[in-house]
Amino acid sequence: MKPKYLSTILVVFLLILAIGCVTPTANVQITRIFYDGLVPRVESDEYVEITNLGDQPQDLAGWVLMDISEGYPSFTFPSYILAPGESIRVYTNEYHPEWGGFSFEYGRAIWNNTEPDVAVLYDT
Numbered sequence: 001m002k003p004k005y006l007s008t009i010l011v012v013f014l015l016i017l018a019i020g021c022v023t024p025t026a027n028v029q030i031t032r033i034f035y036d037g038l039v040p041r042v043e044s045d046e047y048v049e050i051t052n053l054g055d056q057p058q059d060l061a062g063w064v065l066m067d068i069s070e071g072y073p074s075f076t077f078p079s080y081i082l083a084p085g086e087s088i089r090v091y092t093n094e095y096h097p098e099w100g101g102f103s104f105e106y107g108r109a110i111w112n113n114t115e116p117d118v119a120v121l122y123d124t
């Protein structure tokens, strides 16, 4: 291989590396599960808190929050721009506009109080 081609390959490689470094990546994570609700039996006040830990706004449209221990319920987000540092909550069956107003609208407790369930947040 001629040196000319080697340098071209090197330039392309560095270009890909540079684009990878400057492209903003989402860092949205589950930061809390309030699993032991205070509302008797139905625990409608349980919630999962989700925070944007990155430095770029992230649209949550189509993202899915699910209890994968049971495989249900799941919540699919509408379009919502989560600002850097902002937290929202998905309640079991309550409506809190100050936390984004998201709810599973589920009539029973979701998150087990004794044997922890696993919550997963899927991006699109």
Ligand SMILES: [Ca+2]
Residues within 6 Å of the ligand: 035, 036, 037, 043, 046, 109, 110, 111, 112, 113
């Ligand atoms: Ca619970």
